[in-house]
Amino acid sequence: MSVLLIAEHNNKNLKPFTLNAITAASKIDPEIHVLVAGSGCENVVKEVAVVSLVKKVLVCDSPNYQNYLPENLAPLVTKHSEKYDHIVASANTFGKNFMPRVAAALDTSQISDVIKINSTDTFVRPIYAGNAFATVKSNDKKRCVTVRPTSFEPASKAGGSAQVEKIDAVNVPSFSKFIKREETKSERPELGTARVVVSGGRGLESGENFKLITDIADKLNAAVGASRAAVDAGYISNDHQVGQTGKVVVPDLYIAVGISGAIQHLAGMKESKIIVAINKDGEAPIFSIADYGLEADLFKALPEFLSELNKLNTIQK
Amino acid sequence: MKILVAVKRVIDYNVQIRVKEDSSGVHTDNVKMSTNPPDDNAVEESVKLKETGKVKEVVAISIGEDKAQETIRKALAVGADRGIHVKSESYIEPLGIAKILKKVVEKEKPDMVFLGKQAIDDDCNQTGQMLAAMLNWPQSTFSSKILLKDKSLEIIREIDEGLETIEVNLPAVVTCDLRLNEPRYASLPNIMKAKKKPIEQIVAKDLGVDIANRVQQIKVEEPPKRKAGIKVANVAELVSKLKNEAKVI
Numbered sequence: 001m002s003v004l005l006i007a008e009h010n011n012k013n014l015k016p017f018t019l020n021a022i023t024a025a026s027k028i029d030p031e032i033h034v035l036v037a038g039s040g041c042e043n044v045v046k047e048v049a050v051v052s053l054v055k056k057v058l059v060c061d062s063p064n065y066q067n068y069l070p071e072n073l074a075p076l077v078t079k080h081s082e083k084y085d086h087i088v089a090s091a092n093t094f095g096k097n098f099m100p101r102v103a104a105a106l107d108t109s110q111i112s113d114v115i116k117i118n119s120t121d122t123f124v125r126p127i128y129a130g131n132a133f134a135t136v137k138s139n140d141k142k143r144c145v146t147v148r149p150t151s152f153e154p155a156s157k158a159g160g161s162a163q164v165e166k167i168d169a170v171n172v173p174s175f176s177k178f179i180k181r182e183e184t185k186s187e188r189p190e191l192g193t194a195r196v197v198v199s200g201g202r203g204l205e206s207g208e209n210f211k212l213i214t215d216i217a218d219k220l221n222a223a224v225g226a227s228r229a230a231v232d233a234g235y236i237s238n239d240h241q242v243g244q245t246g247k248v249v250v251p252d253l254y255i256a257v258g259i260s261g262a263i264q265h266l267a268g269m270k271e272s273k274i275i276v277a278i279n280k281d282g283e284a285p286i287f288s289i290a291d292y293g294l295e296a297d298l299f300k301a302l303p304e305f306l307s308e309l310n311k312l313n314t315i316q317k
Numbered sequence: 318m319k320i321l322v323a324v325k326r327v328i329d330y331n332v333q334i335r336v337k338e339d340s341s342g343v344h345t346d347n348v349k350m351s352t353n354p355p356d357d358n359a360v361e362e363s364v365k366l367k368e369t370g371k372v373k374e375v376v377a378i379s380i381g382e383d384k385a386q387e388t389i390r391k392a393l394a395v396g397a398d399r400g401i402h403v404k405s406e407s408y409i410e411p412l413g414i415a416k417i418l419k420k421v422v423e424k425e426k427p428d429m430v431f432l433g434k435q436a437i438d439d440d441c442n443q444t445g446q447m448l449a450a451m452l453n454w455p456q457s458t459f460s461s462k463i464l465l466k467d468k469s470l471e472i473i474r475e476i477d478e479g480l481e482t483i484e485v486n487l488p489a490v491v492t493c494d495l496r497l498n499e500p501r502y503a504s505l506p507n508i509m510k511a512k513k514k515p516i517e518q519i520v521a522k523d524l525g526v527d528i529a530n531r532v533q534q535i536k537v538e539e540p541p542k543r544k545a546g547i548k549v550a551n552v553a554e555l556v557s558k559l560k561n562e563a564k565v566i
Binding site (some may be wrong): 003128131176282 | 435437456477482544558
């Protein structure tokens, strides 16, 4: 009755959302085994072994798993899934990519993007861009589940003492090849886990004007987000996109600037604790979910906002 | 070469959905339906590849009730050559859909199967990956740029960290991101022409695959409503509220 959880990492460090997935997994079953598949990933194994709640770490260290191509990773997970009733990963581009391959190989229906775990077989997940919550019961014997990381607290990175077990690699197909990865470098906190997010939309009118957003983000130690309109217009790169087809964020404070609040955008941020909207259109749908709304021209309001922030003695980081 | 492109009929993305009072689902009667947006990108890309001359035929497939034919007709109007409608009155999960697609792939033998990355109704993001697994083909998900080579595809994918480039040998399954292209509108003459293009009909249960649903929908509810907020008069008031009332800065 245990859970096999697939760790996301870059071969050096564990990615933070794995910790949220571990908490989610613990609500299914306390016997959590974490699979670390990678290449030269000793440090990741060390990190995982001390995460509280983790009982065992399965390690498969092989060049085959360096770039976690789903064609390579899924057969490894499938092979080692025998003893487990649940296979769990985060519902980000990592988990979404390989998990359905595992589910299909096991002939089970995957439960995607779970936000609440009611029991070992019953889960709550958002549908229709988060405009409805579906409670679903899986009748499969083995269950493949991806969890929305922002719906669960991260597990503590200390206090655990898991047993480490090496497992064998499996043959990998030769029909897919990793070429390169271009990561967007930023000094700012990661969008998915930031405490404060400042987002810009079409109202910014240009990429240069995004500086008004980044200045405030830097002051608040915030991540920078964007609506799809801003990304499509080329103001900012796509990995900043918040929404149904981008990232889902749940910060303490979300500041939406020049964003009307289309259904698809709201899907990615409406669980934020405090929402601020700055928009010159008083009828914009974003105001219907904002805790604090300011109807103003952002080109005037943002510089004023920055100068007001500069007046404060302290700012929470 | 041949592309099979899968399209789904869903509630239009602009519609504010309504949950049924008995929690059994969402209202779909008299609601505007259209093609799932990323599926439009998949069709557009298929047609663009055909226009390069390397792809000879684009076959659009949809699985669902009779009206799914409208979704196929739209793909035909944009440039697909013919359609396949797999008829099913009831909802089929991605696992069952992938099994049906596999059957059709075995018969049609396409070099590529294009799909949207996810349907905006069930938000599953599974079907393409499941199909690739069942066929033992490589996959590219969240694809935002596709380059067709002789026997492979070089693809840029959207990932959380930025972008990733991979190369997959053909045959392959590709799921399309919204940023892959700008879907064209069908012109009236092309809509008229599409009416003459053939749509083959197959009944899902005649395909001999197990499409029974494994997941039972217990209830569908509205998400908790947010409390109404306030409008502030100016920036100073906003900062003061955030500092002293909400205590978030």
